[in-house]
Amino acid sequence: MRRLTEDETKEILKAAGLPVPTGEAVSSAAAARTAAARFESGSVLKALVPTGRRGKAGAVHMIDAPDDAAAATEKLLGQIIHDFQVDQVYIEERVAIADEFYLSFAIESYPPKLLISRQGGVDIEDTFRTNPEAVVMKDIDPLVGVTADAATEYWREAGVADEHLRKLGDVTKTLYEVFRDQGALTLELNPVAIDGNGDVQLVGTMMALEDPMFLHTDSGGMVSLGRKLNERERRVAEANINLPGGMMRYTELDGDIGLYVGGGGMGVIEHDLMLAEGGRPANHTDSSTVNADKVRVLAEAILDNPNVRGLLVSWHFQQMGRIDRRVIPVAELLTERNVDLKKFPVVIRMFGPGEPDARKVCEDLPGIHYLPHATPVEDAVRLIIKLTSELDQGAAS
């Protein structure tokens, strides 16, 4: 998932002809002062981080004088708001809000859903808790979309006054089209405001796009465990974006057994089993790549982790993908680095097309444990745990 910042979302909405307040993103106090001076009727200044609940975090300021904008910017830059560092602030014209509502679209499972509430400007979770009947939730049929007529009915159902219904209906229809065409997972408008002229203004906007191939490093889709990626994780994430040929991911954990596992399900089974049997993974990986350069970046990251003391190379039995392209880069790296396989155990369970070539290369690595064809996966996990724990006994004696 890739959460957009407010300026990015509003740019997209504006391009679709939707009503958003005029604003700009700036990265210094001086630029904030200049920007604020443009808005004679006052402005709103917000930390430009891709997260909601900024008001509660003290990251939203009402600005009446340009100097206030400079001071607020000075204060916000460099702060951490909900895990994101503030590098820019967003300043926009202040809308005179006569009334405000809530609207969102989301696609988690099938079908996509639309949520409307009469109560805008508050968290929808709070409305659900305190006033659930104020929330209208509707399934969206992807073959029909959200027509202006249907949306008008939904707003009426939510208890919105007649005079606003048609304008809200039209805006809702267009917003759904943006949500769909951008490949968004969520689009939240909170508040949807009615301004002093009785016109709709999309004041609060949040959009998250899907990232099915994990091509963005700084978003929720890239595993970060609530922390910034470390140097090794960043290398893998960047190679995932920059090199062709399938997807790969790498997440460091606090154990000592390196996992070069892949193929969605199998790596997860192995990780579960390792924990159940008392082993501690140094990382998790998932990858579908057979690009040798990409495989090498991943293998280097696993071996560069200072905590790693053993390695399990084990995918599901390949039916189509060639395993030599995955095993050989690892074997080459172990050779180049003169890894002593007595002190750094490596267990390989890789079967399928290309297996003879993969085995041949591993024959040059004395001490490597390339398991016999079709050995159960449980044996591979148990063996690497055993070999790694024997290192401790060796060190103790």
Place this chain on the structure above:
Amino acid sequence: MSILVDGATRVLIQGITGTQGRRHTEFSIDYGTNVVAGVTPGKAGQDVRGVPVFDTVADAVAETGAEATVLYVPAAAVPSAVEDAVAAGIKLIVGTSEGISRQQAAYFRALTEAKGARLVGFNTTGVLSAGEAKLGGIGGEVSDFLYPRGRIGVCSRSGGLTGEIGLAMKQDGYGISTALAMGGDWITGTPMVEYVRLFEQDPDTDAIILFGETGTDNELEVAEHLVANGMKKPVIALLAGRFQENYPPGISFGHAAAMIGNDKQTISAKAKALTDAGAAVIATLEEVPWRLRDFGVRPSN
């Protein structure tokens, strides 16, 4: 004997002249699949291993009576490929592409449901009915080794696990009726519970093995179905991803959808729901034949 596909099913390959389409078509024919036609616009009149190529799905269906299709088209051509197949009256579509967005997947599901067609995938390796036919790359060069013939149905969210489950059963004499990968995406054309229903109705399937993951409601829907209708055949669910509960929600370690969206989508919650519904929940492959024996399912080989 099987669900979805058997040796008589008349199969179309969309994108048959591409590298992947051609390679998988050859494996499928070698396996015994009744591949009757291929489609690549602009290449009508050519053939791939004797299979005639047509410009449009409509032509292919009119000439050959194709009833199922496998898509090996580039990502940008996927929407048209699905629409063309549905419009031509194809009833089973196997979507192999990875990286299909949720918005697109929702559209494909709505479209196929509205037209009475079934979509397997996307992001699937396919469907294999042992000794009969296969749709998609499933089995590849090692179909007979990983999918011995038998009477156990397999539905997996991971393509790799269909083969590993076959391998795990084989030593104990169990084999496959049909094995299929439903796709690891958030939204698939067909949910897991639909495949369970098909296996329940198949006279040649004695037990059902599922591979489930963190995220999505697929396994919970199966549990609800078993509670509401009773467990008609033994269900064994191999569930992976307990370790993800040690980390914050919203993180995917495996398939894009293998992520804890809410606290009902954890492995613990799914294991409880399925266990309460009478299914056997396991965490390792070695337990597959043990649980089949516990249920009194007899090996077929």
